[in-house]
Amino acid sequence: MLYFSKLRILFISLFSFLFILIALSNLFKFDDNFFDKKINLGLDLQGGSYLLLEIDNEPVIEQKLQNLTTTIRNYFKEKNIKINNIKIENQNIFFNVTENDKQSILDVFQDENSDLNPYYPRFKSHQLEIEDTGLNFKINFSRQGLIRLKTSSQDQAIEIVRRRVDEVGTNEPNILKRGNNRILVELPGLDDPMRIKSLLGKTANLTFRFVTNDENDRFGVEKLKFENGLEEATVSKRIIISGENLLDAQPKMDTQANQTIVSFTLDRVGAKRFGKATSTGIGKQLAIVLDGKIISAPVVRDTIASGSGQISGGFTFQTATDLALLLRSGALPAPLEIIEERTVGPDLGQDSINAGMIALAIGFMLVIIFMFIKYKIFGLITNVTLIVNLFILLGVLTLFEATLTLPGIAGIILTVGMAVDANVLIFERIKEELKDETNNILAFDGGYTKSRTAILDANITTLLAAIILFFMGSGPVKGFAVTLGVGIFTTLFSVYFIARLFTSIYVSRNKDKEKLI
Amino acid sequence: MISFNKYYNHFNLLSSILIVVSLLLLIFKGLNFGIDFKGGTLIELRASDSKINVSSLRDRFNQMDLGDVSVKKFGNDTDFLVKFENKDNEKNIIEEIKVNLDKSFGNNYDFRRVENVGPKVSAELLKSGVIAISLSLALMLIYIWIRFEWQFSLGAILALFHDVIVTLGVFSLFSLEINLSIIAAVLTIVGYSMNDTVVIFDRVRENLRKYSDIKIFELTNISINETLSRTIITSATTLFALLAIYFFGGEILKGFSLAMILGVVFGTYSSIYIANTVLVRLRVSQKTVIREDEKK
Numbered sequence: 001m002l003y004f005s006k007l008r009i010l011f012i013s014l015f016s017f018l019f020i021l022i023a024l025s026n027l028f029k030f031d032d033n034f035f036d037k038k039i040n041l042g043l044d045l046q047g048g049s050y051l052l053l054e055i056d057n058e059p060v061i062e063q064k065l066q067n068l069t070t071t072i073r074n075y076f077k078e079k080n081i082k083i084n085n086i087k088i089e090n091q092n093i094f095f096n097v098t099e100n101d102k103q104s105i106l107d108v109f110q111d112e113n114s115d116l117n118p119y120y121p122r123f124k125s126h127q128l129e130i131e132d133t134g135l136n137f138k139i140n141f142s143r144q145g146l147i148r149l150k151t152s153s154q155d156q157a158i159e160i161v162r163r164r165v166d167e168v169g170t171n172e173p174n175i176l177k178r179g180n181n182r183i184l185v186e187l188p189g190l191d192d193p194m195r196i197k198s199l200l201g202k203t204a205n206l207t208f209r210f211v212t213n214d215e216n217d218r219f220g221v222e223k224l225k226f227e228n229g230l231e232e233a234t235v236s237k238r239i240i241i242s243g244e245n246l247l248d249a250q251p252k253m254d255t256q257a258n259q260t261i262v263s264f265t266l267d268r269v270g271a272k273r274f275g276k277a278t279s280t281g282i283g284k285q286l287a288i289v290l291d292g293k294i295i296s297a298p299v300v301r302d303t304i305a306s307g308s309g310q311i312s313g314g315f316t317f318q319t320a321t322d323l324a325l326l327l328r329s330g331a332l333p334a335p336l337e338i339i340e341e342r343t344v345g346p347d348l349g350q351d352s353i354n355a356g357m358i359a360l361a362i363g364f365m366l367v368i369i370f371m372f373i374k375y376k377i378f379g380l381i382t383n384v385t386l387i388v389n390l391f392i393l394l395g396v397l398t399l400f401e402a403t404l405t406l407p408g409i410a411g412i413i414l415t416v417g418m419a420v421d422a423n424v425l426i427f428e429r430i431k432e433e434l435k436d437e438t439n440n441i442l443a444f445d446g447g448y449t450k451s452r453t454a455i456l457d458a459n460i461t462t463l464l465a466a467i468i469l470f471f472m473g474s475g476p477v478k479g480f481a482v483t484l485g486v487g488i489f490t491t492l493f494s495v496y497f498i499a500r501l502f503t504s505i506y507v508s509r510n511k512d513k514e515k516l517i
Numbered sequence: 518m519i520s521f522n523k524y525y526n527h528f529n530l531l532s533s534i535l536i537v538v539s540l541l542l543l544i545f546k547g548l549n550f551g552i553d554f555k556g557g558t559l560i561e562l563r564a565s566d567s568k569i570n571v572s573s574l575r576d577r578f579n580q581m582d583l584g585d586v587s588v589k590k591f592g593n594d595t596d597f598l599v600k601f602e603n604k605d606n607e608k609n610i611i612e613e614i615k616v617n618l619d620k621s622f623g624n625n626y627d628f629r630r631v632e633n634v635g636p637k638v639s640a641e642l643l644k645s646g647v648i649a650i651s652l653s654l655a656l657m658l659i660y661i662w663i664r665f666e667w668q669f670s671l672g673a674i675l676a677l678f679h680d681v682i683v684t685l686g687v688f689s690l691f692s693l694e695i696n697l698s699i700i701a702a703v704l705t706i707v708g709y710s711m712n713d714t715v716v717i718f719d720r721v722r723e724n725l726r727k728y729s730d731i732k733i734f735e736l737t738n739i740s741i742n743e744t745l746s747r748t749i750i751t752s753a754t755t756l757f758a759l760l761a762i763y764f765f766g767g768e769i770l771k772g773f774s775l776a777m778i779l780g781v782v783f784g785t786y787s788s789i790y791i792a793n794t795v796l797v798r799l800r801v802s803q804k805t806v807i808r809e810d811e812k813k
Contacts, residue, residue: 340635343630355770359770362764371754454719457716458716462705464656474642
């Protein structure tokens with residue numbers, strides 16, 4: 001146990017030196033081409049916002065079912081099958097048919113090549129489930145169908161969220177999927193998340209529809225409130241153009257009317273439709289509806305064939321900028337709700353870093369002084385090991401670009417406290433061995449060998465706790481699990497290689513010294 | 518040599534009382550869950566005007582119709598922690614509060630931290646916290662069961678339960694807040710307590726193989742004494758680290774480090790006075806380990 005070959009010494013020195021260098025690269029700027037990794041600071045240390053958004057898929061499901069009833073009706077109409085009493089209730093479509101048609105309906109829905117009800121061979125499941133009680137049918141989304149629907153609306157939503165966050169221009173946002181209906185947004189360095197929150201809270205579903213007094217409009221009508229919440233207007237459900245038709249939107253100052261407006265440009269299809277609608281609808285009011293509220297309802301004075309126009313609605317420059325941004329980035333497939341928010345101001349983050357560093361320094365000093373008093377020369381060895389251990393730990397964290405959080409710093413301090421355990425176990429064992437063993441080298445050998453199982457046991461139990469924390473914990477707590485877990489490995493390395501190297505050198509030079517430890 | 522075994526019965530009685538009292542506290546008084554597990558909103562506020570104090574803040578917040586609002590000093594005289602349930606989970610509540618506070622205090626204050634946890638998320642966090650603790654206890658049980666004979670496993674697990682329950686009992690008694698970091702602390706306590714117990718058990722088993730004529734009552738005492746200086750030194754250095762975090766690591770880590778300090782103290786105590794007494798009560802002898810050795 002005490003013998004180290006030259007090669008091994010070289011390897012240990014190089015390894016330790018490398019990690020110390022990596023750890024130091026966080027403090028001093030090296031050539032970026034050579035090494036550009038750094039420990040990331042968690043949001044609780046650098047300040048920033050953590051937002052967890054949940055997609056409300058109910059409206060999407062409702063809409064899909066709505067479309068589906070139309071599709072079903074038309075599909076069977078072509079086949080001369082009469083569908084009766086079709087209706088939607090609690091996310092189920094109900095209808096009934098005559099006895100003769102029953103089998104052909106079932107055939108269509110259970111056909112694996114059906115284009116009405118897609119089949120997913122990988123999951124052995126259709127998109128829709130069909131149930132019949134006599135001549136009454138009930139259709140709803142299968143489990144797999146729902147999952148598909150959710151992931152696709154999540155895919156769309158995350159894209160829109162990304163665009164909106166990018167437009168605001170924060171540095172290095174982190175946008176990730178969580179489960180199949182959540183999106184995690186991390187915005188480092190953002191002091192005031194108010195604006196982003198209000199931007200993400202809006203679906204931004206824009207439609208242009210005519211105001212009508214005709215209750216029997218072919219497309220149906222609905223009463224909508226104006227943005228100010230006071231007035232109301234009856235609006236046709238027929239959509240002239242929607243947000244999808246927009247190519248661009250920009251806030252502008254209308255110098256004539258002296259107000260801020262949002263000017264927009266339409267795509268080819270939109271421009272055509274807009275031109276036609278404005279030519280036939282001169283004198284009518286065209287309502288501009290955003291998320292179920294009327295922004296404004298100007299009277300059409302002229303045919304607009306240019307494919308561009310403007311929205312006015314008593315905007316300030318800020319609200320006009322935000323509306324333009326929302327229109328440019330597109331509508332969310334479904335409303336988002338912020339279900340968890342954690343924001344830390346940058347000065348609190350800095351205070352936390354300072355407090356953590358002071359605690360680390362003090363904890364470190366206490367341990368070092370205590371070990372030196374208790375073990376003298378071997379305390380010194382432990383302390384040197386402890387320092388190297390700390391650097392290796394920081395080096396590993398840097399190498400993996402781990403995120404350091406406030407609990408993570410606590411994990412490092414705790415590692416310092418617990419790291420001496422292995423050395424203490426060894427030294428205490430050596431002391432015991434020396435009671436009946438006169439040969440120093442043999443006693444040291446015995447100390448290392450006989451303490452091994454206890455050290456292994458002790459570290460595995462802590463490691464198990466750290467692993468569970470890593471997988472179950474969130475955010476800052478995960479940072480604690482990382483430092484605690486990595487700390488165990490660096491501790492074992494430094495105890496069995498570095499500390500043992502020093503001990504072996506010291507012991508072999510003091511082979512015959514009495515009262516060695 | 519210290520005669521720890523003289524007090525086995527006394528301390529067993531004490532531990533039983535502690536566990537029963539803690540359980541009663543947990544059942545009847547319950548834990549003071551923070552917003553992580555209960556849902557709600559937390560605002561850490563720093564004031565630069567002495568007019569802003571707990572009572573003026575409380576007045577202001579109570580006028581805003583936010584439900585139950587708690588306002589506390591946080592660390593020093595200029596920092597405050599405001600918590601409320603925010604049942605409707607209103608979107609722009611923070612903005613409204615700012616507007617409201619501006620009216621009375623101008624801009625002599627600053628939000629340093631805002632946390633808002635919806636009811637769904639808090640329920641999930643609580644569930645995953647409970648799962649994490651149960652899972653860690655189960656994993657420890659499996660590990661110790663593989664490494665040692667069942668009598669040892671029982672001792673270690675009882676010690677573990679003792680530490681977790683009594684630590685939570687103290688938190689219940691003083692209404693200290695349970696948040697995500699406390700779960701992390703409890704898990705670390707589980708690891709530490711196990712670590713401490715295992716080191717002593719290792720020695721007990723070694724001594725069982727070595728001496729056939731010493732009764733377990735004596736043998737545990739010998740083993741405790743042989744590992745005592747290690748137990749003390751490791752506990753001491755760990756406590757040094759934790760005390761440094763508690764006193765210098767800032768307000769946010771206070772609860773976390775306190776839970777760990779309690780855990781380390783209870784963990785050290787339970788390794789000696791619970792884990793070992795289980796071995797004595799189950800009359801573990803040399804046969805127990807020899808039989809297992811033969812099986813292997």
